[in-house]
Amino acid sequence: MTALPTLPAAPDAPAAQDAPARRSHGGRVEPVHYLFLVPTLVVFTAFVVVPALIGIFYSLTDYVGFGEWSFLGVRNYAALFSDPRILESYGFTLGFALVTVVVAQVVALALAVALTRRIRFATTLRTVFVIPMVVAGIVVAYVFNFLFSNSLPALATAVGFGPLEESILGNPDLAWLSIVIVSAWQTIPGALLVYTAGLTSVPNELYEASALDGASPWRQFRSITLPLVAGFVLINTILGVKGYLGVYDVIVGLTGGGPGTATSSVAMTIFGGFTGGDYAYQMANATVFLLVTALISVAQIVATRGRAVRL
């Protein structure tokens, strides 16, 4: 179906370092450790790898999901690259993922920094901020749908703010903003939790020492906090981008891909193929999308490799 979750091992994860040490220490790995991998490997192979390979095979045919089919070679792929709707959906999805990941990370990091300071009600606020994470995406989307369609325009009319008197969901130039807002709102808690964990691991002595040296809070953030949580930024960004690229339920609940086709994501066009009898063609689309997603993840890792500072 949609892209596989390509979860790269974070390059600076502790396990990666400890493993060689343990190996040299014990001579060889306990065979039972391999045994632990078996259930995951079996399930992953049976339910992810095999279906994906079958799907990739059918993307080379005119299969509709049942009955007979014939082999087409790469014709589906050739058609894909000349289909303006497909290209448009890639443009939208990539742009959306880029904007949303930036918005979500900036807000989440800012909130995390604020919440790890000794402010009042930090615990209560942390709980409140996490709520969006536990609500299903489609529910969130429908609630926001109501806010954007009714409440916001009513509010704008009441205060006489022209641009928002018409719902942004009906405006092809602005509808994407609603999806960014809801997606970010929904994913910020997860990133926030990771950043909170990251920030608490930064020793307080560093801040005290830098304060003695006369560093401003901004300078502390730039020279201490940011380098030390860079690894967490990487993890959050990769996970975030991966999630945003597969955006589906939020769009279904908010705009249905409209107005027109202004907010049709790749996942939506792929899914449309299953109900529309366009199975093989959209399978080709899914295969391309899988490659694109994998490439982006690899590019992110390469680009940020070695940037994280370790103490």
Next chain:
Amino acid sequence: MSSHVRPGLSRRSFLAGSAALLALGAAGCAPSSRAAGGVTLRFYEQKQEVVAYFDELLRRFERERPGIAVVHDSTVAIAPQFVRNEPADVGCFNDNLELARYVERGVLGDLSDLPSARTVRTDIGELTDQYATYPGRTSVLPYSLAAAGVIYNKRIFADHDLPVPATWSQFVDVCEELRRAGITPVYATDRDTWTLWQGLFDYSVGSLVAPGEFFRRLTEQGTDVGPDSPVSFEKDFAVPMERARTISTYFNEDHAVRAYADGNLAFGRGEAAMYLQGPWALSQIALVDPDLEIGTFPLPVSEDPDDRQVRVNIDLGLWIPTASTHQEEARELVEFLMRPDVINAYNADNLAYSTLQDAPPQQDERLAGLQEYVDRAAFYQGAGTFVPTSIPLGNYLQEAIRSGDFESMLRTLDADWRRLAGREATV
């Protein structure tokens, strides 16, 4: 899955196993234990509004025909059962492009030799052929015909002395007068894009261009679709879309952000004079105001009153997959459902029309305005139903209504159609 209890089985695991089997049985996956010694059929019908109704019918069938048990499968998606090659023994499904895929590939058996097949109105039977045929077979028996037109608020029309329009210019006059009186002429719900093609698009096209014929010729042309080809969206739908554009100027102001449920609510509250919806909306509107006086008429789009036709669709059709291992029993069930007392009662009770010759008219007042058109087969299947879902017609309409530029939409449709034909994508 085996249901045998091995001697060594502990009580707890036996209980757990039984519970699991019960759950499976309830989900319709393990029907083998029903009618002992008899045959168990799986009947597929997923139209939510009538699931309970068909349950009743199936129980009645079981009483009348001991030895056959019927399990009602109401899962939403039709494809998985064919993908697994385990289709239901009898299907009862909306006849549309989706069902056409199965017809075309010959996985639905021939029903032409059933006695009831000869009792179906031929002009309705022919409708199923517009989507797909399989050589030498009657793959689908039409069971229920739904007719749709313009739903109007009789009270508003009477208060302003407005006639039911019979020509396009009369329709525009009615809209103008309503607007002058400060009443929303037509309520539209752009957010649910299906409502756009079902109403605005299909009604504007149907009485001017015969959709079945148009799409047959369009398909024959293959990739040769454009302004210079014998038929094309750009050429043949130009006038209908001019109509659609005009109608869209009479929509409620917030049409862009309104959804189907909003529409039913607003119309039920008398906030608009007309509503381009099918009979399915009537029960929803009745929830808002059961006493609202409602009428229906076919949308006139030309100056000749005789051109008017209603939009119909075969809301339910019966079929038996060739893969069913209980062909004889499946046929018995189909014959039971097609019995005049059963099929006519179903349609009378569900705001639809029986497909049998000499069927009684639909008694519901609200649909009276469409009856004569159904009777003399002055109907068409909506143009939008011939457009594969891989072309997002509803979304295109949304954009066209917003910009008022229906011509580019028609050019896009031609281009999309060319591309589909080019990679030989079937419906």
